[in-house]
Amino acid sequence: MFKKILIANRGEIALRVIRTCKEMGIHTVAVYSTADKDSLPVRFADEAVCIGPPAGKDSYLNMANIIAAAEITNADAIHPGYGFLSENSKFSKICHENGIKFIGPTPEMIDAMGDKASAKATMKAAGVPTVPGSDGLLDTLSDARKEAKEVGYPVIIKATAGGGGKGMRVLWNEKDLNEQWDKARQEAAAAFGNDGMYMEKFIEEPRHIEIQIAGDQYGKVCHLSERDCSIQRRHQKLVEETPSPFMTKELRDKMGEAAIKAGEAINYEGVGTIEFLVDKHRNFYFMEMNTRIQVEHPITEEVISYDLIKEQLKIAAGIKISGKNYFPTMHAIECRINAEDPYNDFRPSPGKITHYHSPGGHGVRVDTHVYAGYVIPPYYDSMIGKLIVVHQSREEAIDTMLRALQEYVIEGVKTTIPFHIQLMQNEEFRKGNYTTKFLENFKLV
Numbered sequence: 139m140f141k142k143i144l145i146a147n148r149g150e151i152a153l154r155v156i157r158t159c160k161e162m163g164i165h166t167v168a169v170y171s172t173a174d175k176d177s178l179p180v181r182f183a184d185e186a187v188c189i190g191p192p193a194g195k196d197s198y199l200n201m202a203n204i205i206a207a208a209e210i211t212n213a214d215a216i217h218p219g220y221g222f223l224s225e226n227s228k229f230s231k232i233c234h235e236n237g238i239k240f241i242g243p244t245p246e247m248i249d250a251m252g253d254k255a256s257a258k259a260t261m262k263a264a265g266v267p268t269v270p271g272s273d274g275l276l277d278t279l280s281d282a283r284k285e286a287k288e289v290g291y292p293v294i295i296k297a298t299a300g301g302g303g304k305g306m307r308v309l310w311n312e313k314d315l316n317e318q319w320d321k322a323r324q325e326a327a328a329a330f331g332n333d334g335m336y337m338e339k340f341i342e343e344p345r346h347i348e349i350q351i352a353g354d355q356y357g358k359v360c361h362l363s364e365r366d367c368s369i370q371r372r373h374q375k376l377v378e379e380t381p382s383p384f385m386t387k388e389l390r391d392k393m394g395e396a397a398i399k400a401g402e403a404i405n406y407e408g409v410g411t412i413e414f415l416v417d418k419h420r421n422f423y424f425m426e427m428n429t430r431i432q433v434e435h436p437i438t439e440e441v442i443s444y445d446l447i448k449e450q451l452k453i454a455a456g457i458k459i460s461g462k463n464y465f466p467t468m469h470a471i472e473c474r475i476n477a478e479d480p481y482n483d484f485r486p487s488p489g490k491i492t493h494y495h496s497p498g499g500h501g502v503r504v505d506t507h508v509y510a511g512y513v514i515p516p517y518y519d520s521m522i523g524k525l526i527v528v529h530q531s532r533e534e535a536i537d538t539m540l541r542a543l544q545e546y547v548i549e550g551v552k553t554t555i556p557f558h559i560q561l562m563q564n565e566e567f568r569k570g571n572y573t574t575k576f577l578e579n580f581k582l583v
């Protein structure tokens with residue numbers, strides 16, 4: 139096992155990784171920007187190294203400074219968390235070249251899933267269901283028109299360098315296509331420096347259900363069941379739960395098997411997530427693969443009693459996985475607590491937390507790096523923590539979540555807590571009746 143791990147991240151995920159390292163007797167190095175000098179990861183890590191000024195590009199994205207920090211402190215591995223450098227193949231490669239283990243997949247695996255059109259082709263070839271559409275990229279508007287006629291409107295065009303909802307257009311007819319084709323390409327070129335576009339049949343009102351997988355260095359891949367992430371707003375997840383209220387035993391077995399095939403197709407090493415779109419008939423289609431630990435990993439941990447960060451460290455250290463699939467025996471829900479004003483278009487609300495009281499009691503977990511007096515800096519994303527509950531049944535989990543949300547006091551900044559309280563009281567949500575369109579029609583009172 140590693141002796142010392144550098145955590146190339148900040149906030150709650152940095153703290154999350156430090157906690158598991160402590161339990162495993164591994165020394166930790168926090169890196170921090172000047173804006174984070176008073177943060178809990180800096181305080182709780184065994185060592186801390188400043189890697190630059192506040193802006194992400196100068197600090198948490200600054201590969202040279204992070205590698206230098208690892209060399210100075212003699213760290214033998216780097217955990218990238220999520221976001222920042224976690225899916226950067228160049229960083230994975232630089233770590234390797236410097237004799238530092240990158241806790242995550244190889245550069246080749248990251249690149250194979252980073253280009254969305256080629257990821258889809260790889261999955262299709264491996265026998266994972268994909269949405270009908272173009273085979274690879276479309277070169278011209280006339281090719282796009284031909285493809286759309288074959289697939290049938292509505293269609294969706296996606297930037298191959300995009301992902302997470304960036305660079306997409308839904309087209310309901312040929313007129314839409316004629317008007318949007320050039321614009322979409324130019325947007326993709328400006329955003330990603332790559333204007334490659336591909337086309338799919340548009341699935342209306344899908345659910346977003348993802349399968350957690352783990353693969354070891356010896357080619358074994360297993361699945362750890364699903365998370366339903368359909369409660370999103372502008373491609374930002376706000377609530378996740380497992381099991382999905384839409385899941386059946388048969389569907390879980392089929393999606394689990396497809397996710398394992400997906401992992402095996404690229405010989406995947408590490409923990410990862412296969413995202414699927416699921417239509418109302420329970421047809422499911424590969425959407426994207428995330429080659430990192432995800433924000434919502436704790437709900438899976440809670441229902442299968444399994445530390446996913448520990449699993450990442452073991453896999454990276456070359457330890458074999460058990461090879462079994464894991465199934466939920468409980469129900470877990472996560473609410474993302476963001477410093478945003480839900481009454482004002484979820485506008486970011488950074489600043490000082492003047493009063494803070496964290497909820498507790500049976501079945502309640504809070505993953506956060508904040509405390510009374512902490513100042514949320516304006517430079518990074520607005521997530522300040524995750525409230526996670528676990529209970530025997532979905533209904534009890536929702537009731538516990540509602541109670542915990544009502545107990546949670548965060549003053550000085552606006553938060554998403556009022557939104558979550560109303561969602562937990564919403565009749566359709568309580569029935570499990572929701573798709574990715576749910577929040578478009580959800581009105582706060």
Ligand code: MV4
Nearest residue numbers: 269294301302303338339340341346370425574
């Ligand atoms: C789709 C789709 C419908 N049909 N693809 C959004 C994020 C990106 N990963 C893919 N996305 C979608 N792809 C087809 N063929 C609808 C979405 C989509 C969506 C997916 C998951 C969660 C929320 C969403 C919100 C809007 C659109």
